[in-house]
Amino acid sequence: MSCLATRVAVTFAVGSEVQQETTNDFSQIGKPFLMGTVALGGIVNVMPLLFSEISHNKTQIMWFRRVILGGLATCTVLNILWCWAVLEIVPQMSVQRVMEEGVVNTTSGVISESSPTAYSMVYSNISLEESEKAGEIATIPLTKIISLKYHHYSWVAELIQIFIAISITVSFLVMGSAMKHTIDGLVNSHWNTKLESMSKVWERTLPQSFHRCSSRGLANGLISLLAFGIIFIVSSCDPRGFVVMLDKVVSFSLNTEVGLFIFVMLRASRSERFQHLTVPLPVGQRVFQLHWTLPVYFLFAVAYDVIQSIVEIAEHNLQHSSQPLLTNSSLS
Numbered sequence: 001m002s003c004l005a006t007r008v009a010v011t012f013a014v015g016s017e018v019q020q021e022t023t024n025d026f027s028q029i030g031k032p033f034l035m036g037t038v039a040l041g042g043i044v045n046v047m048p049l050l051f052s053e054i055s056h057n058k059t060q061i062m063w064f065r066r067v068i069l070g071g072l073a074t075c076t077v078l079n080i081l082w083c084w085a086v087l088e089i090v091p092q093m094s095v096q097r098v099m100e101e102g103v104v105n106t107t108s109g110v111i112s113e114s115s116p117t118a119y120s121m122v123y124s125n126i127s128l129e130e131s132e133k134a135g136e137i138a139t140i141p142l143t144k145i146i147s148l149k150y151h152h153y154s155w156v157a158e159l160i161q162i163f164i165a166i167s168i169t170v171s172f173l174v175m176g177s178a179m180k181h182t183i184d185g186l187v188n189s190h191w192n193t194k195l196e197s198m199s200k201v202w203e204r205t206l207p208q209s210f211h212r213c214s215s216r217g218l219a220n221g222l223i224s225l226l227a228f229g230i231i232f233i234v235s236s237c238d239p240r241g242f243v244v245m246l247d248k249v250v251s252f253s254l255n256t257e258v259g260l261f262i263f264v265m266l267r268a269s270r271s272e273r274f275q276h277l278t279v280p281l282p283v284g285q286r287v288f289q290l291h292w293t294l295p296v297y298f299l300f301a302v303a304y305d306v307i308q309s310i311v312e313i314a315e316h317n318l319q320h321s322s323q324p325l326l327t328n329s330s331l332s
Contacts, residue, residue, distance in 0.1 A: 007163040008081045014146060014153050015088025022087045030308055034251040037301045041254025043072065044262060046178040061281040090141045091127040135240025139164050176228065183227060184220050191219075252305050259298025266291045 047068065054060045126141045126148075143157040235242040268274070270288070 005078060007160055007167075008078055008085055010156055010159060011082070011085035011089070011142070014150065014156055015085050018089045018150070020088055020091060022092060030304065034248075034301060034305060037255050037298060038251045039075075040072075041251075041258050041298070042175055042178070043068070044254075044258050045182060046174060049178045049181040052181075056280055058281045086128075086138050086142055089145055090138065091124055092129065094124055094127045094129045133240075135238075135243050137164075179227065180224050183224050187220050187223060248305065248309060252302060255298040255301040255305065259295045259302060263291060263294045266294075 050068075051064065054064055126144050128138060128141065131138060131141050139160055143160055146153050146157040146160075234245065266288075
């Protein structure tokens with residue numbers, strides 16, 4: 001959190017001198033919206049891991065809720081400020097309209113320095129648009145621009161790269177631990193008595209040096225290695241495909257999880273069959289009514305994701321089908 005706050009403050013200091021012109025296009029709000037739901041859905045998967053590390057008493061549960069809400073609010077504000085700081089430095093589009101002042105006007109035969117302001121189109125290969133096409137994060141063009149155009153702030157570019165490396169490492173460890181915790185839970189839930197008896201028979205046939213590792217632990221490790229290996233291969237071989245996977249597959253699954261399954265779990269927790277359980281710090285009825293926002297928000301994201309994917313597939317097929325027609329017409 002402190003790394004992100006420091007990174008935002010330093011980038012804003014540089015952006016105050018650059019003051020890159022920005023434009024708004026709310027028709028492109030869909031992708032940031034889906035990526036934001038990925039972050040919110042990830043919190044739901046991290047919370048069980050964190051909750052297992054505290055004592056289940058009233059005080060610690062109360063502070064656990066406060067920390068989760070405080071961390072969520074702080075990260076939201078810092079991420080908005082970070083996006084703002086990046087837009088102050090990095091151009092949004094590859095082709096920019098640059099204003100030219102003091103253009104000489106000779107249309108009436110009289111030279112005038114106070115002619116109307118003219119614009120010229122300038123192409124730049126360092127922009128958020130080019131980074132999006134290459135599957136790069138926004139800090140790559142940010143550090144390039146600072147290093148190339150603002151040499152006296154080169155230390156800022158190095159500092160940002162260090163903070164990004166720390167942030168990605170921490171994020172991977174936190175989300176990876178939550179993913180490992182989920183995989184272990186799935187394996188343990190499907191590990192029935194028959195598999196337990198078979199594993200004990202199999203363990204007796206192994207040498208004594210292998211008895212430290214149980215069959216269940218070995219299964220947890222292999223499945224986790226397979227899951228993390230697939231993620232690593234996809235992200236290393238095709239960074240843009242990895243971003244598309246986050247944008248489409250992960251957002252769809254996390255939004256379905258939170259908007260449907262977590263909502264059903266919350267509804268079931270207030271049913272008669274769970275009334276005998278003792279809850280150290282129950283949620284009040286008024287606060288509990290907020291759970292209706294889960295299906296409204298996250299299932300809307302699911303519907304938007306599905307419609308957006310169908311539209312993109314239709315446009316892609318339309319472009320491919322029109323290419324042979326254009327080729328034939330040009331040949332004729």
